[in-house]
Amino acid sequence: MTALSDILHLLITASLWQSVLALSALLLLPALGGVISERSGVVNIAMEGMMLTGAFFAVYADLHLHNPWLAALVAMFAGGLMALIHAVVSIRFRADQIVSGIAINIFAAGLTVFLVNRVYGLQDVGHINTSESLPNIALPGLSSIPFVGQVFFDQNVIVYVALILLVLTHIVLFRTRLGLRIRAVGEHPQAADTAGVNVFRLRYGAVITSGILSGLAGAYLAIGISNTFVPNMTDGRGYIALAAMIFGKWTPFGAFVACLIFGLGEAIYYNNSIIHASPYLLSALPYLLTLIVLAGVVGRSSPPAADGIPYVAGGE
């Protein structure tokens, strides 16, 4: 019971919600990527691997270039490259997209550590000093608004980016021609094709975009928060993002809500030093929370009609 009151007290502190938002952003980026990819009809469970790859190359680049922005670009490029593999394998070669996704995740987990070993040997990968990491930016004026200021306007630069991308993704998907075509391709590629829409180009674009976003998330994790690379540091976040995407019924804002739930759970856990409960049961919180929400309110969610089905021009 004391545990509960401890948590309730936390819920009214700005610092908690500040970290909730920060943690959600980390999940939001790959989740948005997933939404875009699957809306175009390509199942993407490879955000984990793309994130991890992004994380490694962000650190690698930052250590060499001493410039977080360039490093972030490199990370996005690396993530995009991983996505390109997924795209070629599942669009050009029409492989099972789940197999390909799993393969990407395994590939990234192995390759990053393998490279760490080859490049740094037994040495530390090294640390990014704060001056060379993606900065926290307290928006002048706004950030001094009590509570709200700390929660929304005193965050890492990537958090702002993620929130902008959230709105952007929603608008593009549901208000623009591009979005209309992406959704068409994901719902009924043949119809889109016969209407003169280039199915393959759109799918390639969507998948690669998902890789770029995941790579950016990796950069945020590696040179925005952790400031170093540790093997397997994404720690399943790509899968959580996947869950968030489905939980959110393949919509940007739906996914964001899910990310907030996970973020809240994790943020609460971080306070285990002042919550009187087994830290382990506390760790299970976000996941149990999700199960309950799923069982209760969310209910059936079905993907875009052609999600996961390779497109064969002319074939039935």
Place this chain on the structure above:
Amino acid sequence: MGTGAVVARPRRRLPVIGRLVRGLAAPLGSVLFAFVVGGAIVFATGANPLDAYQGLLCGGVGLACAQGENSALQISNSIVYAIPLIMCGVSVALPFRAGLFNIGAEGQLLAGTMAATAVGVHFAEWPTVVLLPAVLISGAVAGALWAGIAGVLKATTGAHEVVTTIMLNYAAQWLLRYLIIGGPLQPPGEFSASAPIGSNARLPTFLPNDSAVIVFGLPATVYRVHTGLIIAIVAAAVFAVLLWRTSLGYEIRALGQSQKAARYAGVSMRRTIIVTMLIAGAFSGLAGAVQIAGVDHGMTDKYFSDTTGFDAIAVALLGLGSALGIVLAAVLFGALHSGGAVMQSDAGISSNLVLVLQALILFSIAANFLGAIVRQIPGVRGRRSAPPSGAPATALVTESATAPPDESAVST
């Protein structure tokens, strides 16, 4: 002309063999492809691929051992790794047939280990004939229930199984930590481990449990390969029979192919979804119990870093969802796992290379790169700008391609 004649004429055995050969060609080719590309990566990073593969070969199947490794031991290790992979692989493959993606094998396995440990510890003094089955069954039941949660949620509220099983994985991991750190399964003292299960709860190894006996130059106790192997093989067989020889299996496959058709055929979606997940979970839970009873004899923190359930997804996919394929894939992954360590200690090349290889194998089996390459060779029939729609792994969802050879008995 009616095809009566065609149908009536009995088929020769040949096609079966042919089908087997064709069935194996793709996976073997993919492995080859993976090793070539993997070798290139190793070379690119300035190491010698041959050293690497010599280590892998030795650690995997006990061949070409350069530094006095014991071949028999390496094979034994590979098998020990393969055992849980087989059972979890089946546990992923079955729901796949019903159109369900079970990412939760890991959580179900952990549930199995927890239950098996609890039983094995609490009733340690029971006689083997009672205790061992009890341990295994409790593991299977726990796994089934853990997966059942996802099944029930799917069938009733429609909650997506991918989400729920991922959540259940994490829930299981943390529950496990709680149990052995400060929780009911932690014995007095500060150790993050359970008490050991009773000696009656242990699966016998194939070799006598006596370090005096020397086998292949090593004390018999060194070889850990245990009777869980039999359980795993049986599990794979059960899976095959269930899928291809039972009405339930028929309904599972029908549901996986077309919900509409399944409903038309009087298949109860709700029931089939739940039953499928229960059975799948039982396989993983059993795997967990077998690990406890056969290898670890107790639960430690190491299970927190366990990845069997995730590797199993790859195994199921590589095995193209067929029992034989899964067994072979599990053995391959077991060998790679065992080989990686030897490769690192012999050649100084990070054992993580095996993950890269596993991924490459998956890629090429899924995309059927070789098929594509072959098709590019002029004069090969059916040469197309695009590969055929039936790339092997796509066959996961397209029935007949994955029907086991004996399927030909059912249909001509």
Place this chain on the structure above:
Amino acid sequence: MRGITKAFPGVVANDHVDLEVRAGEIHALVGENGAGKTTLMNILYGLVHHDSGEILINGKPAKITGPRDAISLGIGMVHQHFMLIPVFTVGENIMLGREPVNGGFYDSARARKEIEALTHQYGLALDPEARTGDLPVGLQQRVEIVKVLYRGASILILDEPTGVLTPQETKELFNVLRDLVKSGKTIIFISHKLREVLEISDRITVMRRGTVVGHLVTKQTSEQEIATLMVGREVLLRVDKKPARPGPVTFRVDDLLANSDRGVPALRGVSFDLHEGEILGIAGVEGNGQSELLEVLAGTRRASGGRVMLGDKDVTTFDARTERDAGICHIPEDRRGAGLVLNFSIADNLVLGRQRAPAFSWRGMLLRLAAIKQWAVRLVNEFDIRAPSIAVPARALSGGNQQKIIVAREMASKPRVLLAAQPTRGVDIGAIEFIHRRLVAERDEGTAVLLVSAELDEIRSLSDRIAVLYEGRIVSIEPAGTAEERLGLLMTGGGTGTGAV
């Protein structure tokens, strides 16, 4: 199109096909299922690439690598299986690919204007905001046509456009087509229904097994000639059947209520009796509840009220399997979706729904593989299902043979009641002839047959009594001989002064 050849693994879909279409004519392309009509048109539309041969548009050789080329050449196609996105609005579906944008944003206002312009010009009323999936097929087809017109097509290909239409809808369509021709368009019209072909077309090209077997001028040919060319032998177009000898009532439907998938009432109190040894035809415009009616009777949809009695057994709440066990068999209208598992072998498909029946399953657990095989071999021969072996997946078969699998499965288990929905839709003459004979044979053996069909001809030629379904109610039950005009009237709500009978 000259010497077009296209081979698919296993079949040569088009074998040196020549097709010449004159500007401003309606050219009919007829042929049995699998004759290669769709393939030929897909080639013309750039969806399928031909192995050899050449395409000339207005005398100029045309290089068509994809639909984009075809569209720019003024070719438009209304596909056999509609190319519409159910979750999109009518407007979005029409605009897709050539969307009006301002600054990258989809401009729905302009879309609406453009569509209204078109629909006025050709008198094809459509609501741009409606959700396409909610429209009746007739309107969906209209969307397809407007889609093509919006792309400024001068050559329109219509692949079996009337397959899903009622007589009224067909009449309307034909008027539209005639207007289009007047406004200078050229139309290629694919159909099985020879009477329609004769009514609408100027010239006819007949295909059989991938080759062209005849070019005909409509005015100078006859139904019989075309049919013979298509099938390659004499065919009789009428069903000849002895008058029914109805037995006692075996199946009684009483004030049945049910909702559609969208939760709106689809059946508003349907009642009728069905006697042994009779065929009761259900006539009605698509979407008046016939689909829901059969689904409820077959146990795949829950009734929200009323009773269904089989003999003296109440089967209202039975699900598909128990219904089947009770002797109610069902030929579903959705052949490829519900009636078959396309990736299952023919053998497996021939026991779909009977996977737990004692004949094929030991205690409902272990499949009796030998029995299944025997059964399959028997049916394949008995129903002349054309397939290399019973091991091949149903997907590999042509529409007609796929339908034969279902017919065989449902008839061979000696049903007491046979529910047949659109049993011959999109099936070639040979198969139609065959299926009709089997239906009558079933009747003569005492089975009570309930026949739902959008084809009035079929209803009229097979049924012993005809019930007309309108807005979820049986508005009238007519004798066999009733005139097409009267039925058409009843189907559209006319004829009877008041509601249900």
Place this chain on the structure above:
Amino acid sequence: GSTPSAGGTPSPTLKVGLVTDTGGLNDQSFNHLAAVGLAKAASTGTICSVGGLQCSGGLNVKGDVVESKTGDEYVPNLTNFATKGYDLVIGNGFLMQPAMGTVAKQFPNIKFAIVDGYCTDASFNDLKLSNCMDLLFKEQESGALVGAIAGLLEKAHKAPKNTNVIGAVGGVSIPPVNHYIAGYKWAAEMVDPGVKVLVGYSNDFNAADKCKGVANSQIGHGAEFIFQVAGGCGLGALQAAGQAKVYGFGVDADQKGADASVIASALKKVDVAVYTAIQAVVQSKFASGENRFSLQNDATGYQLDNPLSDGTQLPADIKAAVDKLAADIKSGAQTPPDTIPTT
């Protein structure tokens, strides 16, 4: 392959195998330190060929290393070295105890050494094997010394905000971690009875972001000293300290470089322990059973790192007091507890 190190040293006398726990060699923590110790002793072997570490060949042994990707690999990896007739097989980490026990029992004439534990049976009872050397640290000593620094600075009102709250971020709640924290809390409360000590766990030894999260929470609740006891993960905690302008304490190795906020590190010289074990075998002075590493043999202790926020060094009186405590502990006048005191 293997590259001989500086100069033509005679071919190595002994073969030593090191097996890491699942943290891996790049854990920036004690697996890495163990590798350093082996490299110091080795003149050849994969430890030298992997690169990054200079093999100084101090004991002219062949040093091979293998990472354990999962806990399943402990036994096979140890067994492989044993079967290949290595003279000494070193297992690194508390979690490897049962595995060490199993393998050591099977190979009585091969020598084993384990860092942070014993060769135990499945229930972690020491098997007391004659061929197993247990390399144990009194982490609580090092913990106590940095704890004292924190407490004294609070007492002297030389802390950033003098909130009188300090924190420790542990990886997982296991003995080696809790020893540190026990000493830390004990000493801090001893020198400054009013101090409040927050203890949290990241449940992870790798994911730096998690330790950062826990640390930030503690800082949010007033903590102005963050003691990281979570290996690579803990680096995140130190950064949190840096960004919040409070002080951090490094762990195991001297972590001065990790962040400017690190004013001191609590040392646990795993490299020394590993080197010592190898030396014992080389000089055939192998002694099975407990080998305590403590202030006694200079394997624990503390190390002053970056200056205080005002740029000054740690006040002399405080440093003196800390050294006094160290001396008392060394002499046995003071004994920090190895379980976290419950205030």
